[in-house]
Amino acid sequence: MARKKQYNEDEVIKKAMGLFWRNGYEATSVRMLEKEMGINQFSIYSSFKNKEGVFLESIKYYRTQINVITSKLENSNNGITGIKTYFYDFLEFSKEGSLRKGCLVTNTVNDIKEDMEPTIMNVLKNFANEIRDLFVSNLKQDDKRDKLMINKQADYLMNCLLGLSVASKVFNKEQLENTIEITFKNL
Amino acid sequence: MARKKQYNEDEVIKKAMGLFWRNGYEATSVRMLEKEMGINQFSIYSSFKNKEGVFLESIKYYRTQINVITSKLENSNNGITGIKTYFYDFLEFSKEGSLRKGCLVTNTVNDIKEDMEPTIMNVLKNFANEIRDLFVSNLKQDDKRDKLMINKQADYLMNCLLGLSVASKVFNKEQLENTIEITFKNL
DNA sequence: AACAAAACTAAGCAAATGCTTAGATATAAT
DNA sequence: ATTATATCTAAGCATTTGCTTAGTTTTGTT
Secondary structure (H helix, E strand, O other), X not given: OOOOOOOOHHHHHHHHHHHHHHHOOOOOOHHHHHHHHOOOHHHHHHHHOOHHHHHXXXXXXXXXXXXXXXXXXXXXOOHHHXXXXXXXXXXXXXXXXXXXXXXXXXXXHHHOOOOOOHHHHHHHHHHHHHHHHHHHHHHOOXXXXXXXXXXXXXXXXXXXXXXXXXXXXXXXXXXXXXHHHHHOOOO | OOOOOOOOHHHHHHHHHHXXXXXXXXXXXXXXXXXXXXOOHHHHHHHHOOHHHHHHHHHHHHHHHHHHHHHHXXXXXXXXXXXXXXXXXXXXXXXXXXXXXXXXXXXXXXXXXXXXXXXXXXXXXXXXHHHHHHHHHHHOOOOOOOHHHHHHHHHHHHHHHHHHHHHOOOOOHHHHHHHHHHHOOOO
């Protein structure tokens, strides 16, 4: 055997995720990651292979964080009302500590080019599809809802959620709440 | 006097705008601009001062392009129906030639950091506010509309429009049209 | 105590970034 | 034709990028 790692991989990924979230994937350099994670480049590369590896692990961690509100929706069983609560929760989550950070997934979809980072893009798309599926199954919980409309409504809700991630960087709190209010008015 | 410019500034900006639109501000290098614009770095810097200058001119040109559909809305005078048409027009415009480009303004808001590029960010915010104002004045055209709701509805519409710019890169045509359909259902 | 293996430090790599500069070339006015 | 001046080419600048590598330090096992 030999020397032990002086750092905990989960803990440094937590810090890396914060930096990616605030800063975007492309704009975050390995030098910045060094400082934020508190370990040097050799350790970063030997633990996570490369910058993409650090990001992929960061997304995994992000998933566990957002899972707090996602699992709330999974277990709510009160249809559209549950989704609306999800939107408000998402808003709180995406501007954690009054910072305008949006959603890490949406930010990164906007940041990277599909042909440059296909692996990352795939992970992000799967992530988004899982949320859409969740919307679909929650919409189905309302008995009286038109079955043919459910997919359209899920698309609509995803669109509003994407918008909210962008808007959370530009709108004030009141505007964001107005938006959610109207979003659910006619569903 | 002396030698004449071998290129037309408007024409090269047209090409630059296309590149920024496809590629994003940060990811577009001056070397790429050289190739796309067909002139070399010296000419770029002497005509437009710096990369930011090229982008600022590109946004001006983008404005004239999108003005085709914006002025349609300005002159329509049929309230919410005009806005709906604007959304469909926007969709056509933002995926010009079956490319998934989104909206140059929204893309760039997501791309740059406010503290790094304050000048650009200001231009983009003004742009967005003009469109929101247009929504407000069009919503006022419907006599029976609740005056107190108009600002909320304008926020909501801006949110959906922002979402649409992101979604246009991820959704297919049908999903995008579904989205617009539901967006206007409850207004 | 000696060894082996993993973890560390720090220097360095080639490539790309935005921007500048030295010098050659073209051209309108005299 | 000469001259002044703007436009061009092309090389180069310092800085930053993601990643590697040579060499030192630590530490569990024998």
